[in-house]
Amino acid sequence: MFKTKMFGICLRYAGNYDDAQDILHDGFLKIYEKINQFKFRGSFEGWIRKIIVNTALERFRTKYQMVDINDNYKEVDRKGSDNITVDISVKELLKFVQELSPRYRLVFNLYAIEGYSHKEIGEMLNISEGTSKSNLSRARAILQDKINKYYKTLIQIN
Amino acid sequence: MNAKSENIDRFFKKRLENYEDNPGTVVWDNISEKLGRKKKRTLVLFMSRVAAGITLIVALGLGYYFLNKDSSEILTESTEQADEQVKEKAITSPGKKEPLLVKKYETTAESKIITAPEKTYEPGLTKSITGEQSSETDNYKSRNILSRIKSIIAGKIDNTHAEDIKIAERIRTKPADENLVYTGNITEEEISYTDSKSGGSKWAIGGQLAPVYSYRNVSSDYLDSYVKDQINSKESGIITYAMGLNVAMSPGKRLSIQSGIYYSKYGQQTDAVNVFTSDTPEAAWDNTPDESTTNVLIAQSIGTVSSSDNDLLKFNQPANDNAENSNELRYFAQQNTTDINVDATATQYFEYLEIPLIIKYKIIDRKIDLNVLSGISTHFLIGNDIYLDYDNMNNKFPENVNVNNMNYSGSIGIGIEYPVLSKLMLNIEPRFKYYINPIVKNPSYNIHPYSLGIFTGISYVF
Numbered sequence: 242m243f244k245t246k247m248f249g250i251c252l253r254y255a256g257n258y259d260d261a262q263d264i265l266h267d268g269f270l271k272i273y274e275k276i277n278q279f280k281f282r283g284s285f286e287g288w289i290r291k292i293i294v295n296t297a298l299e300r301f302r303t304k305y306q307m308v309d310i311n312d313n314y315k316e317v318d319r320k321g322s323d324n325i326t327v328d329i330s331v332k333e334l335l336k337f338v339q340e341l342s343p344r345y346r347l348v349f350n351l352y353a354i355e356g357y358s359h360k361e362i363g364e365m366l367n368i369s370e371g372t373s374k375s376n377l378s379r380a381r382a383i384l385q386d387k388i389n390k391y392y393k394t395l396i397q398i399n
Numbered sequence: 400m401n402a403k404s405e406n407i408d409r410f411f412k413k414r415l416e417n418y419e420d421n422p423g424t425v426v427w428d429n430i431s432e433k434l435g436r437k438k439k440r441t442l443v444l445f446m447s448r449v450a451a452g453i454t455l456i457v458a459l460g461l462g463y464y465f466l467n468k469d470s471s472e473i474l475t476e477s478t479e480q481a482d483e484q485v486k487e488k489a490i491t492s493p494g495k496k497e498p499l500l501v502k503k504y505e506t507t508a509e510s511k512i513i514t515a516p517e518k519t520y521e522p523g524l525t526k527s528i529t530g531e532q533s534s535e536t537d538n539y540k541s542r543n544i545l546s547r548i549k550s551i552i553a554g555k556i557d558n559t560h561a562e563d564i565k566i567a568e569r570i571r572t573k574p575a576d577e578n579l580v581y582t583g584n585i586t587e588e589e590i591s592y593t594d595s596k597s598g599g600s601k602w603a604i605g606g607q608l609a610p611v612y613s614y615r616n617v618s619s620d621y622l623d624s625y626v627k628d629q630i631n632s633k634e635s636g637i638i639t640y641a642m643g644l645n646v647a648m649s650p651g652k653r654l655s656i657q658s659g660i661y662y663s664k665y666g667q668q669t670d671a672v673n674v675f676t677s678d679t680p681e682a683a684w685d686n687t688p689d690e691s692t693t694n695v696l697i698a699q700s701i702g703t704v705s706s707s708d709n710d711l712l713k714f715n716q717p718a719n720d721n722a723e724n725s726n727e728l729r730y731f732a733q734q735n736t737t738d739i740n741v742d743a744t745a746t747q748y749f750e751y752l753e754i755p756l757i758i759k760y761k762i763i764d765r766k767i768d769l770n771v772l773s774g775i776s777t778h779f780l781i782g783n784d785i786y787l788d789y790d791n792m793n794n795k796f797p798e799n800v801n802v803n804n805m806n807y808s809g810s811i812g813i814g815i816e817y818p819v820l821s822k823l824m825l826n827i828e829p830r831f832k833y834y835i836n837p838i839v840k841n842p843s844y845n846i847h848p849y850s851l852g853i854f855t856g857i858s859y860v861f
Binding site (some may be wrong): 244245246248249250251252253261262265266269270273331334335338349352353354381384385388 | 407408411412414415416417418419420421422423425426427429430433
């Protein structure tokens with residue numbers, strides 16, 4: 242079933258469980274409406290995925306005005322753990338992503354996980370390519386911080 | 400972009416890309432409620448699964464039941480049948496039974512006279528010959544008659560019995576040429592007809608030809624009615640044909656098992672063929688843009704087939720895009736695609752060699768027989784062609800590679816059989832056939848073809 246897979250995507254784009262449920266709900270209603278546009282070419286899952294992701298984007302477009310704020314964040318080589326291979330639960334990672342601000346979250350999801358280019362993300366979110374890049378860097382930095390902190394607490398506990 | 404940044408991207412992607420979680424039943428209930436189709440969907444799902452099994456169960460069940468019934472009841476049934484048969488015969492065509500005897504004994508002039516009986520003896524006489532087992536249950540009268548007949552036969556050898564002489568005397572008074580008239584009445588058909596009622600293993604070979612209406616049933620775990628509405632609006636069934644040779648074996652009086660080899664053609668038709676230029680949507684989705692081409696695409700439920708051969712469809716490309724593609728969808732995948740529908744019709748044919756195993760049961764056993772039949776067939780794909788009909792051109796399209804090479808189907812039907820000549824039977828059998836396994840491998844949908852054919856044919860019984 243696509244249901245759990247799609248809910249996984251919803252959770253990544255949403256800030257919390259309730260929002261994710263809303264996205265899934267709206268997304269699947271849209272799938273039912275648009276099923277007549279599916280032309281049996283390509284992957285059905287890919288098609289559903291597109292609609293779900295799109296529903297998430299749409300939601301944030303209306304909920305938060307996507308103002309083109311380029312915070313000119315430049316990536317700096319920060320100190321931190323390079324070997325983030327130590328066990329960390331997926332739930333924890335999901336939480337980190339969810340804790341990002343909506344804009345960072347969207348850009349990070351689209352770029353790092355879905356694999357879109359900055360140009361495409363710019364078109365989707367109606368922001369400039371530079372903003373997309375900057376937001377991504379900021380998101381990465383925040384996530385890196387969170388991971389570092391997580392390890393620190395782990396070490397302290399141990 | 401440094402290595403570390405990519406590292407963190409990969410780190411998250413690896414773990415979150417395929418993350419799955421259960422949304423809980425609330426969301427699903429809400430969706431179902433909103434669509435108001437929950438019950439229907441469950442029912443459709445249930446039905447589609449059950450339907451596949453039913454034919455098989457019916458086939459096996461019928462077979463088992465009647466085979467069992469055969470061994471235990473056929474004997475008594477045939478006895479009763481024979482009784483009825485004889486009585487009926489005796490009443491409706493008394494003259495016709497006599498020649499049997501005449502034929503049997505006419506080798507000697509003496510017996511000819513002796514065995515040409517008076518009409519009063521006929522019922523007992525015939526009965527004693529065609530249904531000997533019935534004599535046990537018969538009344539006194541028939542036993543009496545039987546004993547007389549036995550003595551007649553015995554009298555042939557030892558002609559001293561007084562009663563025999565008496566009978567012989569009475570018979571002699573009848574005109575001799577009456578026997579000849581009776582002899583003329585006898586036909587092979589009569590004999591074979593009588594024979595067939597008395598049971599025993601029989602064989603038949605035959606051939607059949609049928610016009611067939613073929614289409615398919617679409618089911619999906621959860622998008623049933625919408626998917627169906629959509630594809631059913633674009634697709635339709637077609638009329639084709641099937642033919643074959645069969646051989647049947649009847650172990651009992653009413654039951655027969657039939658097999659053979661059939662050629663059959665199935666398929667369906669798709670209207671509004673898609674044509675798109677530029678990248679394929681998949682390529683755009685994967686961010687791996689291809690070089691721009693024009694593709695003709697037959698999007699059908701039984702497997703999408705595309706070709707970049709422009710000669711297949713020489714069309715004047717409309718200026719407008721497909722209005723169906725909303726802006727949202729264009730964000731993804733289709734931004735560089737010009738997608739149009741062309742008023743072309745694609746017809747997909749599947750040709751199969753079929754090996755059926757059919758169990759027939761006679762429910763009405765008269766001159767015109769009525770059968771019910773059920774069975775399973777194995778289908779071997781031997782032909783797989785798509786023809787594109789556009790602007791008075793009919794072009795062959797590349798093969799549909801999505802189709803299974805082997806399929807099983809269940810069939811049910813009724814059959815009427817009529818003897819046109821003594822051993823030559825004419826039959827008409829409307830048969831419904833349903834594919835037990837899906838015809839294409841598709842994770843999202845199950846496509847089960849079905850067909851309705853009116854099979855007509857002849858068979859030779861021996």
